[in-house]
Structure formats: C-alpha cells, structure tokens
Amino acid sequence: MDPLVVTLELDEETQQRFDAERRELFPAGRTAVGAHLTLFHAVPGERERQVLADVAQEARRPTFGLRVREVMALGRGAAYRLEAEELVAIHRRLQRAWADGLTRQDGQGLRPHVTVQNKVTPEVARATVERLRAGFEPYDVTAAALAVWRYVGGPWEPVERFPFEG
Template identity: 55%
Template structure:
C-alpha cells in the first residue's frame, strides 16, 4: 500500500504566490506536485483510517504562520515558515504516529515551502541570493490539513480537513 503525505493548507492568495515561485524557479518538467508545506512525507498507507481520524481530532481554529526568510536546500531554495501553533499540532500528530514514522518524519519539524529543487549548487546559491534580496516577512493563514497518497512521483489528493 502506498504511503501517505500530510500537508497544511494555506490561504489561496499565498498558495498562488508560492505556485508562481515554483513555476519560475523549478527546472522545467521537474515538478510533480504543487507548492506545499509537508508535515509528514511517508506515513504508512495501512494507517489511513487512523490518520484521517487523527487529522480530524488535531484541529482547532485557523491560525497565522509567519514566512520569516529564505534558506538554501543545497540544490534548491525554500521559504522558511514559523508558527508555534503549527509546531504544536505537528508534535501531537508525530507522537501519535511515532512507531510508524520514517527517520525523516521523526526529525524536528522545520516548516518550509520549496520553490526550487534539483538544480546545481551554484544555481541554487544565485536563487537564494535573489530571493533574500527581495524578501520581506509576511503572514499566511493555515486553513487545514490535506492528506495525499504518494504515487511514485505525483501525489493523489485524498481529503482536506478544515480547521474549525
């Protein structure tokens, strides 16, 4: 059974902004999915019912997330996001799924939106420098969770769970 991916849904205006950034900076033909904030990369698909239940349980009202900077990914660039509330909700889900998580998903949470990946390091450094030069912090709204199935490249959207 294919693994599950959990992301946080952002407000439409910000989502479109990040989509434009990915379209500009990602190598042509290399994007498999749209812009996203991944909380978990590979939750076992066998846990789908439990995951859906937990996502419905770990909600609360929508909240703001701060976009605080730009960072290098070595072979790409990402916007850095910060929210104590997002970190808290992530930790709750991480504890619930801990025995089933991969090493990557057991790491401390570092929220970000990748806008460039799979380029040579020199290209990535130039992109980071350009993004940093134009950067000003801005808020985004976190509106809910999205659950996806990883299909060996592209993802299939399964459900959205709105914050309430």
C-alpha cells in the same frame, strides 16, 4: 500500500504566490505537485483510517497565523522558512500518535518550509537565493487546512482535505 503524505495548506493568495514561484524556478518537468508545506513524508498507508481520524481531529480548531521568516538555501534549491508554535504543536501530537510507524525523517523535529526551487545546480540555487533575499521582508500568512495525500511514485493523489474552522 502506498504511503501517505500530510501537508499544511496556506491561504489561497499565499498558495498562488508559492505555486507561481515554483513553476518559474523548478526545472521543467521536475515537479509533480504544487507548492506545499510537508508535515509528514511517508506515513504507512495501512494506517489511513487512523491518519484521517487524527488529522480531522487536529483540524477542529480555528485557523492560525504563520510567519514567513526567511529565504533558505537548500544546496540545490531555495525555500521559505515558516514559523508557528501552533503548527509545531500539531506536528508533535500527530508524531506521538503515529510514533511506532514513522520513518526516521518523520520522527524528527519539524522544520516548516515551502520549497520553491530544487534539483538545480548549486550555482543556480545560490543565484536564486540571492535574488529572493534581495527584496524579502518577513510577512504573515494563514493556515487554511490540513491535507492527506497518497504518494504514488511521483505524483500525489488527494485523499482528503480538512479545513480549519473559521
């Protein structure tokens, strides 16, 4: 079965901003999905029923804020680093629930970020990071939902979206 991806969705205004930057900064044809904050990259697809139940349970809470803290260099790209204690707590609870089926990457601590550029030369990436940092000031955004996707060898198929309450 195809693995599942679990993401955090941000408020619509923030999502549009990150999507626009991603369209501008990614090489043409090199992105199969929009901007996203990945919580888990490859949960075994056989666990879909448990994943959906656990994610639905985590979404039964009020929305919460995140701080877009800084522009990060990725070597061959650029991203925004986000912070929120609530998000780290959600990630830890899901990680414990799925511990025996997680990849090494998904078993590590969460480093929340949204990638807006990848798969470019280090020189292009450095120039992008410098440009984005030049006018950057930390700002607050809002968590909107948790989403589960099926990874189908490049593009993702939506499985289910779980909006936070209120």
